[in-house]
Amino acid sequence: MRVMVLVKATADSEAGQLPAKEMLAAMGAYNEELKAAGILVTADGLKPSSKGKRVAFDGADRTVIDGPFAETKELVAGFWLWEVKDMDEAIAWVKRCPNPMPGPSEIEIRPFYEMSDFAGLLGD
Structure with a gap:
């Protein structure tokens, strides 16, 4: 089963605050454990939403929206x-993760759709 594990943004991550050396070391060690267990496919951190863009769709129209985006609790800081x-x-495995932020934080786990989920729709 493939899952995306999302580190939710906080005021600190949205402010562009980089992690402390100790956090980087702890997260590096955790990622090495994930690799050794054969679980890790990929991982990365994201810059604050102020560096991002959104593209809104309405029929054939496209509108580009500049960050930052308002609802910090709904944003992703890494994955x-x-x-x-x-x-x-x-x-x-998430319970073993070091707290990814200096204060309170959340990590969300979302499963991917697999082809078997669409079996009745594909006309096999």
Whole structure:
């Protein structure tokens, strides 16, 4: 099962505050554990939404919206892509993660759709 593990943004990450050396070291060690376990596919951190853009669609129209975006709690600051046996394994690994932010934070786990989810729609 593939899952995307999303580190939710905070006021600190949206302000562009870089992590402390200790956090980078702890997260590096955690990522090495994920690699050794054969779970980690890829991972990365994202710059603040002030550096980003959104493209809004309305029929044939496209509108570019400059960041920053208002709802910090709905933004993503970083992610992992994991290959796990099930959601329980993903939860167990997230619980082992160092707190990714200087204060309170959240990590969201979202499964990917797989081709088997569309079996009845593909006309096989």
